[in-house]
Amino acid sequence: MSRKNKREHTSDQLPKLGIQPYLDLMERTALQNTDRKLAHLGLLMLWLGDNAIDTIDLNLETFGLTESKWDVLLLLTLHEDRELITPSSLADRLGIRRASVTAMLDWLEKRHWIIREQSTLDGRKIHVKITQEGRELVARALPVFWSACSSIMSEIEEEERMLLEKILMKLKSSMEKKLGVGR
Amino acid sequence: MSRKNKREHTSDQLPKLGIQPYLDLMERTALQNTDRKLAHLGLLMLWLGDNAIDTIDLNLETFGLTESKWDVLLLLTLHEDRELITPSSLADRLGIRRASVTAMLDWLEKRHWIIREQSTLDGRKIHVKITQEGRELVARALPVFWSACSSIMSEIEEEERMLLEKILMKLKSSMEKKLGVGR
DNA sequence: TAATTTTAGTTAGATAATCTAATTATATAA
DNA sequence: TTATATAATTAGATTATCTAACTAAAATTA
Numbered sequence: 001m002s003r004k005n006k007r008e009h010t011s012d013q014l015p016k017l018g019i020q021p022y023l024d025l026m027e028r029t030a031l032q033n034t035d036r037k038l039a040h041l042g043l044l045m046l047w048l049g050d051n052a053i054d055t056i057d058l059n060l061e062t063f064g065l066t067e068s069k070w071d072v073l074l075l076l077t078l079h080e081d082r083e084l085i086t087p088s089s090l091a092d093r094l095g096i097r098r099a100s101v102t103a104m105l106d107w108l109e110k111r112h113w114i115i116r117e118q119s120t121l122d123g124r125k126i127h128v129k130i131t132q133e134g135r136e137l138v139a140r141a142l143p144v145f146w147s148a149c150s151s152i153m154s155e156i157e158e159e160e161r162m163l164l165e166k167i168l169m170k171l172k173s174s175m176e177k178k179l180g181v182g183r
Numbered sequence: 184m185s186r187k188n189k190r191e192h193t194s195d196q197l198p199k200l201g202i203q204p205y206l207d208l209m210e211r212t213a214l215q216n217t218d219r220k221l222a223h224l225g226l227l228m229l230w231l232g233d234n235a236i237d238t239i240d241l242n243l244e245t246f247g248l249t250e251s252k253w254d255v256l257l258l259l260t261l262h263e264d265r266e267l268i269t270p271s272s273l274a275d276r277l278g279i280r281r282a283s284v285t286a287m288l289d290w291l292e293k294r295h296w297i298i299r300e301q302s303t304l305d306g307r308k309i310h311v312k313i314t315q316e317g318r319e320l321v322a323r324a325l326p327v328f329w330s331a332c333s334s335i336m337s338e339i340e341e342e343e344r345m346l347l348e349k350i351l352m353k354l355k356s357s358m359e360k361k362l363g364v365g366r
Numbered sequence: 367t368a369a370t371t372t373t374a375g376t377t378a379g380a381t382a383a384t385c386t387a388a389t390t391a392t393a394t395a396a
Numbered sequence: 397t398t399a400t401a402t403a404a405t406t407a408g409a410t411t412a413t414c415t416a417a418c419t420a421a422a423a424t425t426a
Binding site for chain 4 (some may be wrong): 097123
Binding site for chain 2 (some may be wrong): 038125156
């Protein structure tokens, strides 16, 4: 009784409608020339994207990181010893303002995961580098990150995999073109 | 000359590496038992998810809405006249705290898109409803939302579509199970 | 070469979306 | 009737963004 009664008072949970009511609403409210089937897929992609990001965030949390800080550390790691990385180039790549990068770098620098060095060639520029401590953090987080990535797709079987990879690659380039971004 | 020169000064753009350097890094840093192929797909899904969200945000911006406010309005629309919607049930469904819902409802109420009514049956509860003005906003935004959803998938061809739908539905339910959420 | 313009980075101040902890009112249970 | 639980809010914080203004340095131009 106690358990059951309790539940009854916990009340008012919104029932999970599933996707059908969304599709019904779409039928009534989309423009004539909107492809319903594609919009259905797009809606799924949007939802999955949210879930994928939540999964990754959950795993990065262990390291005191968020997705955007992680992106910065990953960029610094991948470009290390290749090119000079400035706050401007990070802002450009991340699609955010320089002021936002400044804030993020302040946060990372306070934790000794990155350092800023004034450029000797051009006094306006700052050279951003990952520190040894930062490298160690990344080294600890990477295995978890990859395993989180793979867990997102754990249900996929071999036959589907190849095809899905092809489709996702195609979507990646078409979306990047549309948004004018890229990695 | 002028244009070219200018470009040369625009300097220090980080080159777009593409996915290969990520895969190389994965090879070196993933755990032995991490399925590389699946992690590759997961990484793509993560990136696509970001892009899909950006696309939707860009379109909702026109209406002064963000994805989370839109989610609330959509929930109110779909559940209208079906069940009593309370701040608690919204928090539960959205996976956020009641305090966060309070803030969002304040914002929406200030714009006259929702109203709050005290429940007569249980004085602790608030009944949240979409207003006529809110309904009109949603009616204007919905066609744009669906067309944005379909634009995400515009490259998909009919043969791929069926299979992709099946895969995405499967991923949706597996991820929702893992995260303990659902729509 | 001196004056002007552009670029890089930061600072200041704002908003949005979240959180936790504390508070208030009401309802339920012991 | 008293104690406990629930619903919502408030207060105060953090993170991630933004724009506008500012400083310093470099590049352009007159």
